[in-house]
Amino acid sequence: MFCFQCEQTAGCTACTGAAGVCGKTADVARLQDDLTGTLVALARAESDGRGDTESDGLMLEGMFACVSNVSFDPKAIAALERRVRAKAISLGEFSSYDMRLLWDAQEDIRSLKSLLLFGMRGVAAYAYHAQALGKSDPVVAAFLYEGMRAVGSDLDMDELLPLVLKCGEVNLAAMAALEEANVSAYGKPEPATVELKVEAGPFIVVTGHDLHDLKQLLEQTEGRGVNVYTHGEMLPANAYPELRKYPHLKGNYGTAWHNQRKEFKDLPAPILWTTNCLLKPDESYADRVFATGPVSFPGAHVVEAGEDGAKDFSALIDKALELGGWDTDRTFAGINGGTSVTTGFGYDTVMSVAPAVIDAVKSGDIKRFILLAGCDGMRKERSYYTDFAKLAPSDSVILTLACGKYRFNDLDLGSIDGIPRLLDVGQCNDAYGAIKIALALADAFGCGVNDLPLSMVLSWYEQKAVCILLTLLHLGIRGIYLGPTLPAFVSPGVLQVLVDNYGIRPISTPEADLAQIMG
Incomplete structure (x- = not known):
């Protein structure tokens, strides 16, 4: 097998043995590659970029089934591949893409195509959730066909880089559709x-x-x-x-x-x-x-x-x-001994106290906002995020989302002028809310997001975290701290592009990073 799409990949390089770190077997990895290659064929068959309802559903289901820690059943994956293949054949496309061509490609090309592919898997996951509630966006569907054709095409770095950033742009639309679907179905989250x-x-x-x-x-x-x-x-x-x-x-x-x-x-x-x-x-x-x-x-x-x-x-x-x-x-207790946690601090809740937040910033009571968010995982290095939350100065406010918050969400961090210092925005699916909060604060202060007293310290594990990162890059956000390790699929050449253009940096120690963040 060859798989390096998640943060815990073996040796921070790739899982290549009989089974991956996640537990999927080499057979499952091969079948997921077969499924992905057939999805490329389906995208080629829908060359006008507008699939029918069946094709759109198969694209979302097929890409979601290849996200880390979803499907471990070879029979189920093989059955799904046959359904995708039958649809592609019915549209006149008979040849699937051999994923070995991607894994054996020149290092930077492989890196950019992997970044695109894994990002699209994350986009498909968000779109899948929205579709379950009857909400879809034709722009998202069209891009998945476009992106999958690119994965199976002979493109250079200059052609692939815009597609990677476009993936972030399209993910913003996918997350917006999901938020609208959730709020319409279940109401606005409340603390x-x-x-x-x-x-x-x-x-x-x-x-x-x-x-x-x-x-x-x-x-x-x-x-x-x-x-x-x-x-x-x-x-x-x-x-x-x-x-x-x-x-x-x-x-x-x-x-x-x-x-x-x-x-x-x-x-x-x-x-x-x-x-x-x-x-x-x-x-x-x-x-x-x-x-x-x-x-x-x-x-x-x-x-x-x-x-x-x-x-x-x-x-x-x-x-x-x-x-x-x-x-x-x-x-029961969280990892820090707390027996309760808080959640529900979405966009509407935070904006309802925006005047108080703005006043606290202007008075100096709040010196910094820190988005401490992302995936959790098994590596012991992830204790960084617990230590970071504990060490964050009392004049800082932490926004969080996704399961990485379990490293610190049972801590009592107190409040500033009645504003809790720990605000849980929600699932990784709710990242759109955190982005809207940042954009709204920038608008309120009459500046760009990069000029706000805001730092982003992110943890990643799987492909939804990848597409969120691409969305932040699409929005031009700089200086993101990323950990606990950098993605194995990002080559030195591509990493240099990200560093030069966006100032992405790996986490170091909580003490050193906080010293830099707080100035």
């Missing part, structure tokens, strides 16, 4: 304190990102005596009014995705796996895993969607009733 506690009795844990799946589950568990708890990136669901109105959505269990094996072992409840940020389940709880959407594991219970998108979770609910949960209430 919420979420207890890290599980009550006695039957319950279900929901992990991943998909709010549509959670909403259907809440509807079907109503009145059944089964409580529901979020996990990982599902935590911000507790901030949406149309989800919080269900009294049996009780709170959050556990922390970030990479702790699943520890947190799900001996859990007397089933787990619903939606979308990505998943680990191949340990045998101790594999029989309690229910997968839906693009998620696939050999032997997992699969909940399929009907033609109208509805899903029947009755088997999952029956399993929760059978297992029964714990006999007594149990309180």
Whole structure:
């Protein structure tokens, strides 16, 4: 196998053995390459850049299935590839692209094509979530065809660089569509304190990102005596009014995705796996895993969607009733010992206190805003983000989103003039809200984003983080700190371009980086 799309790739170079660090086998990696090559064929078949509904859906589903930690089932991936191939053949395209041509390409070309491909996988993931709620953007769909044709074409660096930045621009549109879809369906997020506690009795844990799946589950568990708890990136669901109105959505269990094996072992409840940020389940709880959407594991219970998108979770609910949960209430703690966390500080909430924020900046009470955000992962170096939050000066405000916040979101950092020093904007899917906050603050102060007292310290793991980074570059944002390691697929030549044009820098130590940030 050859795979270097995630942050934890072996030796920070590439996974090339019988299995990747994530747990996927060489067979799965090969089948994902086959699927990607066939998606290139589909993009060539839709050469006018406007696919039909079936092609658009296959493009999103196929690209999402190749995101890190989504699908580990060779049969499911092979079946999806056959569906894409059949569609391409029906449109007159018979030849798929051999991904070895990409992996063996000249270093900088391989780097830029990989940056484009992995970024598009992230875009497809956001578009997939929006599509589940009936929201799509033809600009996004058209670009995925354009970008996939570019992956399979003989292009030079000058031709690829604009496409990489265009990926960031299109991702902004994809995230905007997703935010509109979420707010229309579930209301505007509101600040919420979420207890890290599980009550006695039957319950279900929901992990991943998909709010549509959670909403259907809440509807079907109503009145059944089964409580529901979020996990990982599902935590911000507790901030949406149309989800919080269900009294049996009780709170959050556990922390970030990479702790699943520890947190799900001996859990007397089933787990619903939606979308990505998943680990191949340990045998101790594999029989309690229910997968839906693009998620696939050999032997997992699969909940399929009907033609109208509805899903029947009755088997999952029956399993929760059978297992029964714990006999007594149990309180858990975050990695720093806290027993509750806050979330729901989206764009509208932050803008509602914008005058107070502006006054605090002008008075000197707030010296710096720091976007400390991104993915979590297993490397011990990620303790950097915990230490950074603890060391951040008391006159700084930290905005956060995505699962990297579990490194510090149970800390009590206090407030400044009534403004909490830690503001959780939401999922990685909610990055658009953080971008809007930055742009609104720049407008309020009459300056550019790069002139704000704002620093961005990001952690990355998978491809949604890649497309968010490309969006920030598209917006011209400079001086981003990135860690815990730089992407293996970014060649020295391409890295130099990013450094020269955008001032991207690797993280060093919290003390050194904070000294530089705070001036």
